[in-house]
Amino acid sequence: MANYAKPLPFIDEDNKQYWYYCRQHELRMQKCARCGHIRFPPSIICPACHSMDAEWTKLSGKGKVYSFVIFDRAYHESYKDDIPYVVAIIQLDEGPRMESNITGCSVDDVKIDMPVEVYFDTVTENISLPKFRPAK
Numbered sequence: 001m002a003n004y005a006k007p008l009p010f011i012d013e014d015n016k017q018y019w020y021y022c023r024q025h026e027l028r029m030q031k032c033a034r035c036g037h038i039r040f041p042p043s044i045i046c047p048a049c050h051s052m053d054a055e056w057t058k059l060s061g062k063g064k065v066y067s068f069v070i071f072d073r074a075y076h077e078s079y080k081d082d083i084p085y086v087v088a089i090i091q092l093d094e095g096p097r098m099e100s101n102i103t104g105c106s107v108d109d110v111k112i113d114m115p116v117e118v119y120f121d122t123v124t125e126n127i128s129l130p131k132f133r134p135a136k
């Protein structure tokens with residue numbers, strides 16, 4: 001964990017709460033207090049109704065593979081031992097889509113609409129990355 005060499009997320013005022021919950025191994029996103037829209041990535045304003053009131057709602061962590069690519073080339077030196085690996089867009093059950101990795105199965109087993117569930121990869125003391133694996 002101390003020697004984690006891959007790029008890390010940049011934490012700013014808008015997303016620091018998101019990463020705080022990831023550190024607790026909870027997938028939470030902003031739910032608009034006015035219209036109920038759940039948004040991602042984090043932002044100060046609801047894209048549906050422009051309200052600035054929101055709460056961090058806990059998601060199920062379940063979703064489906066919306067789209068994916070298999071990386072068979074390391075575009076960053078620190079990923080060379082991981083290839084081939086999957087970068088996917090996950091359609092979360094609650095509505096938002098997010099990018100992540102699919103692990104826990106062969107890259108050849110990843111399919112569109114495959115049910116997946118989140119888990120957290122604690123890579124530093126401050127960062128736990130939400131990743132996905134086939135749903136049980």
Ligand SMILES: [Zn+2]
Pocket residue numbers: 032033034035036037046047048049050051
């Ligand atoms: Zn709204």
